[in-house]
Amino acid sequence: MKKGTFLRWRNVYLVTAFLVMYLPIFYLIFYSFNSGGDMNRFTGFTWENYSAVFEDSRLMLIVVDTFLVAFLSALLAAIIGTCGALGIYYMKRRQMRTLFLSLNNILLVSPDVIIGASFLIFLTILGIRLGFTSVMLSHIAFSIPIVVLMVLPKLQEMNPSLIQAAKDLGANQWTTLTKVILPFITPGIIAGYFMAFTYSLDDFAVTFFVTGNGFSTLSVEIYSRARQGISLDINALSALMFLFSLLLVVGYYFISHEKKVESTKKRKEDRVAEKKAVETL
Amino acid sequence: MKRLNVLLSGVVVICILLYLTGARLERTEGHSGSRTLTIYNWGDYIDPALVKKFEKQTGYQVMLETFDSNEAMYTKVQQGGTAYDLTVPSDYMVEKMAKSHLLIPLDHAKLKGLNHIDSRFMHLSFDPKNKYSIPYFWGTLGIIYNDKFVNGKDVQHWNDLWSPRFKNSMMLVDSVRDIMGLALFSEGKSANTTRSNEVQAAYNKLTKLSPNVKAIIADEIKMYMVKEESPIAVTWSGEAAEMLDGNEHLHYVIPSEGSNIWFDNLVIPKTAKNIKGAYAFINFMMRPENAAQNAEYVGYATPNRTAMALLPKSIKNDRQFYPSDQTIAHLEVYNTLPSKYLNLYNDLFLQFKMH
Amino acid sequence: MGKWKTFYLIPYGLWLLLFVIAPVALIVYQSFVDVNGGFTLSNYQNFFGISAYLKMTFNSVVYACLITLVTLLISYPTAYFLSQMKHKQLWLMLIILPTWINILLKAYAFIGIFSGDGTVNHFLEFIGIGRQQILFTDLSFILVAAYIELPFMILPIFNALEEINPSLLSASRDLGASTFQTFRRVVFPLTLNGVKSGVQIVFIPALSLFMLTRLIGGNRVITLGTAVEENFLVTQNWGMGSTIGVVLIVAMALMMLLTGEKKKEGGHVQ
Numbered sequence: 012m013k014k015g016t017f018l019r020w021r022n023v024y025l026v027t028a029f030l031v032m033y034l035p036i037f038y039l040i041f042y043s044f045n046s047g048g049d050m051n052r053f054t055g056f057t058w059e060n061y062s063a064v065f066e067d068s069r070l071m072l073i074v075v076d077t078f079l080v081a082f083l084s085a086l087l088a089a090i091i092g093t094c095g096a097l098g099i100y101y102m103k104r105r106q107m108r109t110l111f112l113s114l115n116n117i118l119l120v121s122p123d124v125i126i127g128a129s130f131l132i133f134l135t136i137l138g139i140r141l142g143f144t145s146v147m148l149s150h151i152a153f154s155i156p157i158v159v160l161m162v163l164p165k166l167q168e169m170n171p172s173l174i175q176a177a178k179d180l181g182a183n184q185w186t187t188l189t190k191v192i193l194p195f196i197t198p199g200i201i202a203g204y205f206m207a208f209t210y211s212l213d214d215f216a217v218t219f220f221v222t223g224n225g226f227s228t229l230s231v232e233i234y235s236r237a238r239q240g241i242s243l244d245i246n247a248l249s250a251l252m253f254l255f256s257l258l259l260v261v262g263y264y265f266i267s268h269e270k271k272v273e274s275t276k277k278r279k280e281d282r283v284a285e286k287k288a289v290e291t292l
Numbered sequence: 293m294k295r296l297n298v299l300l301s302g303v304v305v306i307c308i309l310l311y312l313t314g315a316r317l318e319r320t321e322g323h324s325g326s327r328t329l330t331i332y333n334w335g336d337y338i339d340p341a342l343v344k345k346f347e348k349q350t351g352y353q354v355m356l357e358t359f360d361s362n363e364a365m366y367t368k369v370q371q372g373g374t375a376y377d378l379t380v381p382s383d384y385m386v387e388k389m390a391k392s393h394l395l396i397p398l399d400h401a402k403l404k405g406l407n408h409i410d411s412r413f414m415h416l417s418f419d420p421k422n423k424y425s426i427p428y429f430w431g432t433l434g435i436i437y438n439d440k441f442v443n444g445k446d447v448q449h450w451n452d453l454w455s456p457r458f459k460n461s462m463m464l465v466d467s468v469r470d471i472m473g474l475a476l477f478s479e480g481k482s483a484n485t486t487r488s489n490e491v492q493a494a495y496n497k498l499t500k501l502s503p504n505v506k507a508i509i510a511d512e513i514k515m516y517m518v519k520e521e522s523p524i525a526v527t528w529s530g531e532a533a534e535m536l537d538g539n540e541h542l543h544y545v546i547p548s549e550g551s552n553i554w555f556d557n558l559v560i561p562k563t564a565k566n567i568k569g570a571y572a573f574i575n576f577m578m579r580p581e582n583a584a585q586n587a588e589y590v591g592y593a594t595p596n597r598t599a600m601a602l603l604p605k606s607i608k609n610d611r612q613f614y615p616s617d618q619t620i621a622h623l624e625v626y627n628t629l630p631s632k633y634l635n636l637y638n639d640l641f642l643q644f645k646m647h
Numbered sequence: 648m649g650k651w652k653t654f655y656l657i658p659y660g661l662w663l664l665l666f667v668i669a670p671v672a673l674i675v676y677q678s679f680v681d682v683n684g685g686f687t688l689s690n691y692q693n694f695f696g697i698s699a700y701l702k703m704t705f706n707s708v709v710y711a712c713l714i715t716l717v718t719l720l721i722s723y724p725t726a727y728f729l730s731q732m733k734h735k736q737l738w739l740m741l742i743i744l745p746t747w748i749n750i751l752l753k754a755y756a757f758i759g760i761f762s763g764d765g766t767v768n769h770f771l772e773f774i775g776i777g778r779q780q781i782l783f784t785d786l787s788f789i790l791v792a793a794y795i796e797l798p799f800m801i802l803p804i805f806n807a808l809e810e811i812n813p814s815l816l817s818a819s820r821d822l823g824a825s826t827f828q829t830f831r832r833v834v835f836p837l838t839l840n841g842v843k844s845g846v847q848i849v850f851i852p853a854l855s856l857f858m859l860t861r862l863i864g865g866n867r868v869i870t871l872g873t874a875v876e877e878n879f880l881v882t883q884n885w886g887m888g889s890t891i892g893v894v895l896i897v898a899m900a901l902m903m904l905l906t907g908e909k910k911k912e913g914g915h916v917q
Contacts, residue, residue, distance in 0.1 A: 017826065021728045021731070024724055024725070024728060025725065025728050025729070025732075025738075028721070028725045028742070029741070029742065031794070032742055032745050032794075032797070033745060034756075034760070035745075035748075035752075035753045035756030035757055035760065035794075036745055036748050036753070036756070038756045038759060038760055038766070039748075039752060039755075039756050042759075049519075050759040051519065051759070051764055051765075068317055071317055072314060072317040072318060075310050075313050075314040075317060076314055078306075078310055079307060079310040079311060079314060082303055082306050082307050082310065083303075083307045085303075086300075086303050086304070086307070090658075091658045091659055091662055092659075094654075094655045094656075094657075094658050094659050095655070095656070095658075095659030095662070097655040098655035098656040098659055098660075101655070111663070113900065113903055114663055114667050114668070115663070115667075116899075116903060117667050117671060117896065117899070118666070118667055119848075121855075121892075121895070121896065121899070122852070122855035122857070122871075122872045122875055122892070122895060123857075124855075124857060124872065124875050124876045124879055124880075125674065125855075125875060125892045125895070126670070128674075128879045128885075128888070129670030129671070129673050129674055130666070130670060131367070131371060132670070132673050132677075133665075133666075133669055133670055133673060134373070135371045135372070135373065139373070140373050140374075141368075141371065141373030141374050142373075142374075145373070148666075151662075152662065152665075152666035153666075155659075155662055155666075159659075164806075193296060194295075194296075197295055197296050200296065201299065204299075204303075209743075209746055209747055212747055212749070213746065213747070213749060213750055215749070215750065215751060215858070216857075216858070223357075223368060223371075223373050223374035224330075224373070224374045224375070225330070225355050225357060229749060230749050230750075230751060233749055233751050233752060234360075234751055235335050235358050235360065245752070249748055249749070249752050252747070252748065252749075253744075253747075253748055256744055256747040256748075257744065260737075260740045260741065260744055261737075263740065264736060264737045264740060361880065361881065363880050363881050363882075363883055364880055366883070367880070367883075460780065463865075466861070466866055468881075468882070505867075506780075506783055506865060507783045507865025507866060507867065508865060508866040508867070509861055509862075509865055509866060510861075512758075512862070516762075519762065519763075519764060520763070520764070521762055521763045521764070521782070631683075634882070635882075635884065638877075638882045638884070639693075639697060639699060642699055642703075642869065642874070642877070643699040645866055645867070645869055646699065646702060646703060646706070646869050
């Protein structure tokens with residue numbers, strides 16, 4: 012009985028949390044079908060706002076560019092970040108490790124404005140033309156630390172004897188990396204990739220500083236459009252983006268779920284390897 | 293590892309696809325020719341039909357980029373990463389950019405139609421010989437009110453804003469000079485004053501305005517006033533013009549005791565690559581029929597005297613936006629303050645916001 | 648081994664040098680430069696000398712604490728309940744999904760929801776309370792800020808909950824502890840690290856929020872971030888902006904030092 016009420020409260024709480032999280036988004040989506048032109052009164056249903064989005068070739072170009080930057084910068088950030096995590100993991104001295112981690116976290120916690128301003132100064136010194144390259148470099152730069160933070164705990168979770176075991180079994184560095192370490196930290200890398208992707212999609216301030224030459228991302232475009240009074244095209248666009256993200260998440264879930272079975276199998280293998288390692292010791 | 297490989301190749305494929313789509317879209321957008329003219333303008337500050345007309349007449353491809361504050365524009369031009377051929381700074385920013393050697397002097401021999409510009413708006417303090425700039429639009433600072441909630445008679449002067457009946461009912465534009473300025477104007481002082489005691493007195497007076505202030509924001513005021521979120525706001529005439537279009541209950545007042553007059557001006561920044569195109573565009577915009585069309589679209593006041601004559605009566609006789617000569621005589625242009633005083637203004641404004 | 652280590656550190660070290668150390672050095676350098684480009688200490692004198700800046704710092708810290716607290720109070724139960732669900736990974740993804748909708752869009756949606764003619768006020772009218780000023784109040788600012796930061800708090804707590812060995816829970820139950828006792832004695836202490844990193848991730852950005860102070864707070868709330876933005880973008884006093892930036896960086900370093908030390912202790916348990 013008591014457990015039943017607890018469960019009920021739990022569900023009520025979760026449902027409320029979900030509703031609150033989605034409230035602004037549903038609000039935007041709801042009015043994207045409004046023919047009235049504003050977000051105060053719903054006057055009638057229309058698809059017009061959606062067709063306007065697809066007819067606006069500049070907007071479509073910006074959407075494509077935004078996703079290109081997000082996918083690519085997250086990829087590069089994931090690669091560099093994983094390298095960094097490995098490098099930090101292998102460090103012997105604790106002070107060095109703390110130093111690197113502190114440096115790593117600076118960008119994570121600095122205000123966007125500072126990052127944007129300092130990158131702008133810095134890119135100017137380097138003589139890099141503002142546009143795709145500068146935005147890409149900046150997005151990679153501010154996404155790296157979150158990847159490190161996602162990968163490092165996975166590395167620390169890994170039993171060091173695993174690597175020792177691999178070495179004892181005659182594996183070279185490359186095989187150890189690809190057969191032992193990387194598979195183990197894959198969830199961390201994927202989580203890092205997703206966070207980096209999110210950061211990139213969500214960023215406004217840094218991009219605002221470092222963009223130029225006609226290159227624009229959605230955030231910057233939305234900012235300049237929304238200040239002229241909200242236009243429901245933007246609502247329609249956010250509805251589409253939301254749908255896309257939803258598909259991505261469900262897709263991701265099924266990919267990782269499929270692997271669940273595999274990973275439990277994997278865990279067993281790990282244990283076997285561990286045991287072997289202990290035995291060899 | 294297999295999983296990582298799958299994801300990695302998936303992402304790479306997506307990137308390639310996105311890149312290809314992007315390239316195709318770019319081609320349809322037509323951003324490839326070498327005869328491009330990059331204009332760095334305020335958002336929604338030119339009639340798109342005019343841009344098309346200009347492209348058709350001259351064969352240049354116009355690339356429009358927008359900024360939202362003089363300072364953001366200044367930073368970008370100074371950084372130099374983008375080849376802006378034309379930009380539109382306000383008065384004080386023209387002075388600042390000229391001082392920082394960011395502007396290319398105009399060759400008046402290449403300008404056609406300068407005679408159309410109202411002589412009252414030439415040779416102003418920020419650019420005495422129009423060496424760098426040609427006025428594009430001008431306007432004022434004033435009070436906008438909604439006649440559903442406020443009687444027009446009650447908000448004719450700056451001092452009216454302090455009335456206790458307007459508790460929590462006004463929005464101010466987020467701009468140091470304008471807000472410190474309104475306090476100074478209300479005391480009959482110059483908004484360019486460098487007397488510390490006057491500035492301090494203005495601040496003390498402002499703190500008493502605090503209970504009446506709902507928010508200190510910028511462009512959003514437009515949306516809020518149209519949606520009747522607030523009965524009163526202090527903002528610029530151009531913004532006001534757009535608000536009036538959106539809600540018939542709104543009215544704009546320029547307090548007769550004095551206010552600010554500002555100018556947005558066409559200049560050629562030193563980043564310019566297509567200087568010939570920039571002159572072509574300036575000349576195109578000075579042609580009366582084009583200036584009039586632009587003024588009708590944007591809703592700001594044109595400095596082009598001949599163009600003004602072409603405007604419909606309802607616009608050119610509107611005292612809200614083309615004030616009488618008598619009112620204009622009381623209007624003041626902001627000068628660039630020495631940095632010491634600018635910091636004083638800034639610090640006091642920050643304190644006012646926190647009050 | 649040594650060769651591999653350096654190989655890992657090449658791209659990462661390059662990044663650290665170019666995009667972390669160089670910009671921070673530039674900012675520290677800028678903070679000692681006056682408007683005319685000469686060396687000066689006046690920015691720091693101003694910061695610690697003018698009461699407005701100290702008041703602002705104090706206000707920011709108070710707001711950031713409140714935001715972090717509200718975020719934590721909402722996030723912990725959410726993460727806890729989520730971790731008990733079937734398909735929890737899917738639910739977790741779904742709850743972070745709104746993060747992918749642009750922050751500006753969400754802010755604009757909230758303006759609509761909170762405005763005088765908005766959804767919340769319609770509701771308040773409906774239940775007979777009548778219209779209230781919600782937008783441009785401290786309350787709306789804190790709520791929206793907490794909303795934005797929620798996922799960043801939920802994630803680390805959820806991860807910490809996931810790491811708890813289930814056998815510990817069954818052991819506790821076998822020993823006769825109630826659900827609440829188990830939670831208080833076993834679960835909560837074990838998730839403290841998650842809470843700490845959540846607080847870390849939320850607190851500093853909350854200290855330096857700037858877009859929301861204007862859009863939702865109507866600039867009646869001024870945080871350190873607002874001041875940085877003002878100084879960089881509006882008044883162009885880069886020296887002062889950098890000085891506040893340095894203060895923020897120092898605050899962050901202190902914070903890391905404080906929470907980092909304790910983390911190590913937690914590490915010993917393993």
